[in-house]
Amino acid sequence: MKFVGLVLKSARRSKRRTALTIMSVAIAVFLFASLRAVLDGFNAATEASSSTRIVTQRSTSLFFSMPTSHAEVIKSTRGVQDLTWANWFGGVYKDPQNFFAQFAIEPESYLRMYPEILLPPAEKQAFLEDRTACIIGDGLARRYGFKEGDKITLQVGIPIYGTRDFDFTVRGIYRSGGGAVDNQSMFFHWKYADERSLQKGQVGWYVAQIAQPEQATPISRAIDEKFANSPNETKTQTEQAFQSTFVSMFGNLNLLLGSISLAVVITTLFVAGNTMAMSVRERTTEIAVMRTLGFPSATIFLLVAGEALLMSLVGGLIGVGLARAIVSPNLMQTGTFIPVFGVTNANAASGFALSAFIGVVAGLLPATMASRLKIVDALRRVA
Amino acid sequence: MGLIASYNLRSMIVRKSTAAMTAGGIAMVVAVFVMTLAIAQGFRATLVASGSPENAIVLRKGATAESTSGVLRPDVPLVEALPQVARDARGQPLASPELVLAIAVPRQSDDQPANVPVRGVGPKAFQVRDALRFTEGRRFTPGTRELNVGRLAVGRFKGLAPGSTIKFSGAAWNVVGTFTADDASFESEIWGDVDLMMPAFQRNGYQSITVKLADPSTFESFNQAISSDPRLYLQAQREQDYYAQQSQAMTTVIRVFGTFVTLILSIGAMFGAMNTMYAAVAYRTREIGTLRALGFSRLRIVSAFLVESVALALVGGVVGCILALPVHGLSTGTTNFSSFSEVAFKFRITPTLLVLGVVFSALMGAVGGLLPALRAARIPVARALREI
Numbered sequence: 001m002k003f004v005g006l007v008l009k010s011a012r013r014s015k016r017r018t019a020l021t022i023m024s025v026a027i028a029v030f031l032f033a034s035l036r037a038v039l040d041g042f043n044a045a046t047e048a049s050s051s052t053r054i055v056t057q058r059s060t061s062l063f064f065s066m067p068t069s070h071a072e073v074i075k076s077t078r079g080v081q082d083l084t085w086a087n088w089f090g091g092v093y094k095d096p097q098n099f100f101a102q103f104a105i106e107p108e109s110y111l112r113m114y115p116e117i118l119l120p121p122a123e124k125q126a127f128l129e130d131r132t133a134c135i136i137g138d139g140l141a142r143r144y145g146f147k148e149g150d151k152i153t154l155q156v157g158i159p160i161y162g163t164r165d166f167d168f169t170v171r172g173i174y175r176s177g178g179g180a181v182d183n184q185s186m187f188f189h190w191k192y193a194d195e196r197s198l199q200k201g202q203v204g205w206y207v208a209q210i211a212q213p214e215q216a217t218p219i220s221r222a223i224d225e226k227f228a229n230s231p232n233e234t235k236t237q238t239e240q241a242f243q244s245t246f247v248s249m250f251g252n253l254n255l256l257l258g259s260i261s262l263a264v265v266i267t268t269l270f271v272a273g274n275t276m277a278m279s280v281r282e283r284t285t286e287i288a289v290m291r292t293l294g295f296p297s298a299t300i301f302l303l304v305a306g307e308a309l310l311m312s313l314v315g316g317l318i319g320v321g322l323a324r325a326i327v328s329p330n331l332m333q334t335g336t337f338i339p340v341f342g343v344t345n346a347n348a349a350s351g352f353a354l355s356a357f358i359g360v361v362a363g364l365l366p367a368t369m370a371s372r373l374k375i376v377d378a379l380r381r382v383a
Numbered sequence: 384m385g386l387i388a389s390y391n392l393r394s395m396i397v398r399k400s401t402a403a404m405t406a407g408g409i410a411m412v413v414a415v416f417v418m419t420l421a422i423a424q425g426f427r428a429t430l431v432a433s434g435s436p437e438n439a440i441v442l443r444k445g446a447t448a449e450s451t452s453g454v455l456r457p458d459v460p461l462v463e464a465l466p467q468v469a470r471d472a473r474g475q476p477l478a479s480p481e482l483v484l485a486i487a488v489p490r491q492s493d494d495q496p497a498n499v500p501v502r503g504v505g506p507k508a509f510q511v512r513d514a515l516r517f518t519e520g521r522r523f524t525p526g527t528r529e530l531n532v533g534r535l536a537v538g539r540f541k542g543l544a545p546g547s548t549i550k551f552s553g554a555a556w557n558v559v560g561t562f563t564a565d566d567a568s569f570e571s572e573i574w575g576d577v578d579l580m581m582p583a584f585q586r587n588g589y590q591s592i593t594v595k596l597a598d599p600s601t602f603e604s605f606n607q608a609i610s611s612d613p614r615l616y617l618q619a620q621r622e623q624d625y626y627a628q629q630s631q632a633m634t635t636v637i638r639v640f641g642t643f644v645t646l647i648l649s650i651g652a653m654f655g656a657m658n659t660m661y662a663a664v665a666y667r668t669r670e671i672g673t674l675r676a677l678g679f680s681r682l683r684i685v686s687a688f689l690v691e692s693v694a695l696a697l698v699g700g701v702v703g704c705i706l707a708l709p710v711h712g713l714s715t716g717t718t719n720f721s722s723f724s725e726v727a728f729k730f731r732i733t734p735t736l737l738v739l740g741v742v743f744s745a746l747m748g749a750v751g752g753l754l755p756a757l758r759a760a761r762i763p764v765a766r767a768l769r770e771i
Contacts, residue, residue, distance in 0.1 A: 020658050024651035031647055060551050061487040061498050063450070063723075064584070096447045097632070099720070159443055159453030159588075163616060231553060231585065235487075245487075248495045249725070251717035256422075263415045264648055270408035271655030274401055278662045 003299070007306045014279065018311060021275040025315025025355055026322065028268035033323040033351035035257050035264075037343045042247050049180045049240040051213035053113065054220050056206040057242075059235040062088070065202035066232045073226050074206055079219040082209035084109035087202070089193060091154030091166060093144070100140055101185040102154065104193040113209055116178040117187070123148070123172030131192055133171035137183035141173045148173060152186075160198050180239065207239070265354065272362035276308045280366040287370050288378030301371035308363025309356065316355020320348045387674070387683055391691035394667065405659040406699035408652040409744050412645055413703025417732060417740040418710055419641025423634040425731035426717065430630035433567035434623035437469075437599050438511060441592040441609060441619045448629065448721040449483040454589040458615055462592050467605040469597040471510060477595035479508040482577050484584055485724040486551050488540040497716075498724040499540055502569075503577030503584075511595045514567060520545040520560030525576050531560045533570035535727035539716055543573070552583040568626070571716070571727040593622065629721050649747050652699075656751030660692050664759040671759050672767025681760040688759050692752020693745050700744025704737045 011018050056074060058064035065087070075083045089102040107128055111117055119127070119135060127133045136146055146152065150170045156162060168188055176183040194200060210219055220236035227234045247253070280287070287300055323343045395402050441462055446452035462468070463476040470476055482503030487496035502508075506525060509515055523529035532543045542548075548555050556575060564570050581587070596602060606619040664671070671684060716727040 017658050017661065020654040024654040027647055027651040027654075031644065035644075059487075060584075061485050061496075063485050063498070090451060092445075092447075096721075155445060157447075157451045159446075159451065163444075229553065233553065245496055248490075248493065248497065249718035251715055252492070260415055260419075260644060263411045264651075267408045267411040267648060267652055267655075270404045270411070271651060271658070274404035274408075274655060275658050277404075278401060278658065282662075 003303060003306070007303055007310060010279070010283070010303070011307050011310060013283075017275060017279065021272055021311050022315040022318065024271045025268055025312050025358055026318035028264050028358070029316045029319025029351040029355050030322045030326075031264050032261055032354050033320055033343050033347045034327045035261050036347040036350055037323070037327055039253060039257050040344065040347065042250065042253055046240055046243040046247055048178050049238070049243050051216070051238060051240065052210050053239040054208050054210060054216050054223075054236055055239055055242040056208065056220075056223055056234050056236040057204070059224075059233040062204065064232075065199075065204050066206075066234065068201040068203055070203065070206060070227070070232070070234070074208055074223055077208075077219060077222050077226065079210050079215050079222075080208045081211060082109065082113055083206060084113050085190065085203040085206045086110065087190060087193060087204040088158075089154070089161070089188075090157035091161075092157050093152065093154055098144070100143075101182075103185060103187050104190040105187050106190050107187075110187070110207075113207060114181060116176060116181040118175040118177045119172050123174075127171040130169060130171055131189055132168055134168040134186050134188035135172040135174050136170060136186045138173050138175050139183035140186065141170075143184070146170050146173075160202075161193060162196050162198060164196070166193070166196075180243070205242075208236075213238075265358070268358050269362055272308065272312060272358055273365060275311075276304065276363055276366040277369065279307075280304055280370045283370075284373065284378050287373055288375050291373065291375050292379070297371040300373075301367045304367035304370045305360070305363040308366070309359035312355045312359025312362065313352075316352045316358075319355065320351045323351065324348060387679065387687040388690050390674075391687050392694060394663065395691055395695060398663065398666075401659055401662070402695055402698075405656050406695055406702060408655045409696050409699025409747055410703035410706060412649045412652045412747070413700045413740045413744050414706040415648060416641065416645040416743055417704055417707035417736055418730070419637065419645070420736055420739070421707070421710060421730040421732045422715070423637040423641065424733060424736060425715075425728045426637065426726070427627075427630045427634045428731050429566055429568050429570075429726060429728035430626040430719070431623065432514075432565055432626075433569060434621070434626040435512070435514070435595075436621075436623055437595055438622035439594050439596055439602055439605060439619045440622050440625050441594060441617050442590075442625075444610070444616050444618050449481075449590040450485070450722045450724070452590050454480065454592055454617065456588055458617060459589070459592060461612065461615060462594065462609065462617070465605060465608050467594075467596055467598070467601040467608070469595040475507070477507060477511050478592055479504060479511045479594075480577070480589040480592045481508065482580055482584070482586060483590040483722075484580075484586075485722075486549075486573070488543065488549075491539060491541055494541075497540070498718070499536060499543075500572045500722065500724040501580070502572050502574050503580035504574055505577055508574070508593070511593050512564070512569065514565045515562050515569065516564075517560050517562050520558075523559055523575055526579070527576070528554060528556045528579060529559045529575065530556050531562055531574045532558050533572050533574075534561055534563045535570040535714060535716075536572060537561050538714065539571070539725075539727045549573075552585075554583055566729065568719070568726050568728075571725060594619075629719060632720060633717065645743075649743070653747050653751040656692060656696060656748060657755060659695070660688065660752045660755035661758070663691070664688065664755050667759075668762060668767050668770045671762055672764050672770070675762075675764045676768060684760040685756045688756035689749060689752050692756065693748040696744045696748025696751070697741065699748075700741040703744065704740050707740070708732060 084106050087104040089104050091102050127135050148170055152168045154166045216238050223236045224234050327343050442452035459480045463478045468476045468478055484501045485498035486501050488499045489496050523531050537543045545558050547558050610618050710730045711732040712729050714729045716725050719726045
């Protein structure tokens with residue numbers, strides 16, 4: 001501990017260099033923590049999915065729908081406690097670039113089964129009573145400045161809904177109470193869409209409430225068996241599996257973001273390691289003098305390694321701080337594809353751990369160099 | 384300039400480990416830059432290759448993709464009868480009404496189901512899209528439950544190789560052939576007989592009509608004829624424009640993301656270059672003093688150190704490009720969000736991309752080296768000479 005002063009002193013020896021190194025570590029940590037946050041944002045919906053909700057869709061793919069008659073059959077399956085359904089609407093708000101998810105839902109049961117949709121009771125009542133009502137997430141509301149009472153017109157995106165535009169009235173702004181529901185979606189009455197559908201009584205997917213997560217597999221199988229060999233065969237899976245197919249649509253994000261993170265780490269190792277090596281080289285004479293005075297080589301090693309670690313940790317703190325301050329859900333809402341995310345404590349911790357790693361690895365070689373210095377050679381050398 | 388440049392370049396070689404580490408940092412940045420842009424490039428190239436300059440695609444008015452379009456059966460003869468449509472030797476119109484859907488098929492890599500596009504076509508589709516070549520097996524026989532699968536889809540999804548059987552909509556379909564299409568997105572698709580697929584999928588209409596125009600310059604009048612016909616709620620687009628538009632959203636996202644990440648990362652690498660150059664200037668204070676005493680102007684000194692820094696960065700840039708090269712041609716996939724189904728494509732590193740990477744590295748070197756170079760020029764001669 002008594003050497004802390006010495007480490008600080010040598011870090012201040014070239015202030016500019018120390019500052020530049022700290023900043024480059026800070027930038028690396030900032031990028032690393034932000035990339036982790038992006039990845040978590042993508043995975044959030046999957047991870048936070050309820051394990052007691054199972055989703056039934058057509059086995060062919062989500063492009064196909066099922067008749068409403070499936071509802072009674074699924075409800076009568078042993079273990080199913082509650083049921084709701086939804087359709088993908090795919091409408092266009094003014095311009096195809098303004099993409100957001102719109103779901104036609106069976107309102108009462110959907111809100112009952114998704115307590116994650118946080119809606120004030122008065123707004124919920126207003127939504128249920130108005131056939132053309134919709135509720136929208138607070139994130140989406142901010143994006144387009146929607147307020148309660150506003151009219152929203154959507155052009156039809158899927159041919160089955162005819163050619164006439166749909167008009168909606170915003171009756172509520174919901175907040176998201178969990179990852180399975182994001183705050184960027186719009187929900188409205190399934191009946192309203194169905195009335196004008198060219199093919200009546202079609203459902204995109206059913207969501208069933210079950211009591212225990214362990215029941216998911218047997219109940220799913222029981223449901224699918226009931227529709228086997230019918231024209232509308234189904235595939236039932238947990239909500240988590242259902243969500244994860246959406247995440248995997250983007251391609252192999254883990255690999256992509258992982259390789260970028262790796263490149264970030266390597267770049268920073270180059271920069272930080274280089275700096276430490278330079279400063280050791282500069283101090284060759286000094287270190288030789290210290291060794292002559294009786295400092296053991298282990299102490300010299302620790303002094304140099306300690307300096308690298310210190311710089312790196314300071315950089316890590318700055319980087320984590322920057323990431324927490326800059327990367328917030330509100331900032332990223334403009335991105336159409338990128339889900340809402342913020343830098344969590346876990347992201348911050350992994351960023352900070354990275355800075356410690358960089359500090360240790362970058363200091364290793366220069367510290368070894370310094371501790372193995374031959375006193376006679378070093379003293380003889382000029383600058 | 385010659386003398387002083389060689390002086391700087393040789394000094395760089397003297398400090399090879401420092402120089403190597405600095406260049407290494409820059410190399411990583413350039414590698415990331417080139418690789419992310421190669422994704423965007425590959426995705427775009429795949430979709431653009433899908434469009435032929437001679438073809439037009441007819442979709443429902445306002446539809447942005449085939450998946451959100453609908454063409455009614457009675458519309459087809461009306462479009463086919465238009466004079467701008469090319470005819471084959473027997474006088475048949477070269478128009479291909481197509482059904483486009485997607486079925487869920489598990490991926491090879493993670494076993495997760497992904498939406499693979501299925502295209503129901505008639506025999507004319509192969510005349511309209513003349514880039515299609517069979518690499519294995521044969522074309523499906525009309526009137527049978529036979530399928531052809533694009534080469535990239537075969538590699539990416541389970542159970543699509545020739546000889547295998549796929550079950551959907553309650554019937555078994557046999558894969559009888561694999562085709563390539565000059566890297567177009569059709570290589571990610573499954574093709575079969577539209578007349579069998581329509582009842583199997585309980586559909587009653589098509590998604591699009593792709594038309595070969597007798598003369599591509601007549602496109603405007605073709606579109607005019609379609610959109611002004613009160614019986615048709617349709618519009619035409621040049622096929623190339625249509626596919627370019629499809630790729631736009633995704634490529635923009637990848638490009639913005641890639642540039643954003645590399646720009647931030649490059650700041651870190653630039654700081655590294657700055658450190659190195661400051662150290663280089665400090666080591667050589669005396670030499671700089673000597674040069675100045677010999678009559679080299681400040682400007683010469685500044686430019687000399689800038690050249691050194693840029694050269695250092697260029698080495699990094701070239702190494703970075705070489706590091707990125709192996710990903711060229713690797714195939715990967717993502718969802719085309721305008722069709723909601725998966726498109727396989729290959730990383731594509733073009734010469735332009737490499738040049739961009741090298742220019743980017745030079746820029747990093749120039750920015751990182753500027754302050755140290757200015758400092759070198761400002762050192763007072765007398766003091767510099769006194770320094771040991």
